[in-house]
Amino acid sequence: MAKILNVHHLEKTYSSGSKKLTVLHDISFDIEERETFAIVGPSGSGKTTLLGLCAGLDRPDGGKIELCGTNLSSLTEDERAVLRNRNIGFVFQDFQLLPTLTALENVAVPLELQGAKNALQISRKLLEKVGLGDRFDHYPSQLSGGEQQRVAVARAFSNRPSILFADEPTGNLDAETGEKVIELLFELNKEHGTTLVIVTHDLELAQKTQKILRLKGGRILENSTPAV
Template sequence: MTVMINAKNIEKTVATSEGSLCILKGIDLEIKQGETLAIVGSSGSGKSTLLGLLAGLDIPSSGSITLDGRDITALTEDERATVRADLVGFVFQSFQLLPSLTALENVMLPAELNGVAGARGLAEKYLQRVGLDHRFNHYPKQLSGGEQQRVALARAFASQPQILFADEPTGNLDTATGAQVIDLLFELNREEGATLVLVTHEQRLADRCQRSIQLEGGEIVADKRNKPSVVASVSGQN
């Protein structure tokens, strides 16, 4: 199977008032096409930093990262942005919806910017898929937290990414709403066949992935395969 993400000997060090702080050290990680991977660990272990590096949002202090065979650590920020536009979708804890755009416009925007044909049709399709066909013209402030995160899911998949990164996607949601969003995330990902990498502090969410790695002190201390789980269908969403 094709390796979609390959990180070799990744180090990330930042300068602080007290000197250099090493956030990640010696990270070696391969993620195959279509694989679902959870990154877990205690607060401050480097989870979100690693996700940002794998997605090309930042560059490591040393080491190399390739996405679909492209070495993003050798690219400029503009070149990395082009790679992200071609390959990557995001789901953030804080939704990251533009308040001046409707749900439909929020979903359409990245696809339009990436030159995806039929962006409006795709946006309508995925909003319908997440149960928000009655919310096309609503603005984020008119939507509940769960509805906003479902818009974010629709936006991520409407760009038809090969890799989907999710950073604590249920962090701002109550337990029941979070469970509905996660069911949708895994259902959509199974249908689309994207490589999924998510950061979470919830073990039940990590267990839904085929594989999970645990970070502590900026190092991978465990890498395990999980038993395949059955993704339940979602109904009665609010």
């Protein structure tokens, strides 16, 4: 299998007044195409910062990230945005749906940005797949948390991404709803042949993936395959 993400000696430091805080220290790992991968660790361990760097949402202070065969450091802000829209799907803890758009319109946004002519048709099929075929015209405020996250999952897969980053995807959901959303995420991921990277503090969820990267204090504690 080819590598879809290569991370080499990554460093990230934030400045606060005269103080500097290094949140990631010498992080190196790689992820293969179609692999399911979890990044785990306590709050403040650098998980979300690492995800943002890997997805090209922010720039590292040291090291190199290659995503889909491209060195992210060599790209301008606009070029990174194009790469994200073509190759990356996102699912966030707080859903990040656009409140003024219906469920159908939210799912269609990435496709419309790509200029797809059949954006609404694809979006309808995806919403049906996640069990929301009767919610096309509902706005986020008219949906439960679980329904909003299912819309977000459908949106994440709408542009057929090569890699999907999920940041605490069940963080705002009760256990039962969260379990259903995760089943859906893994099911669609397998069906679409996507690489799935999940940031979570939930070890039970992490155990469902093929590889686990454990962080503590911005350093790698372990990079392993879960025991089945």
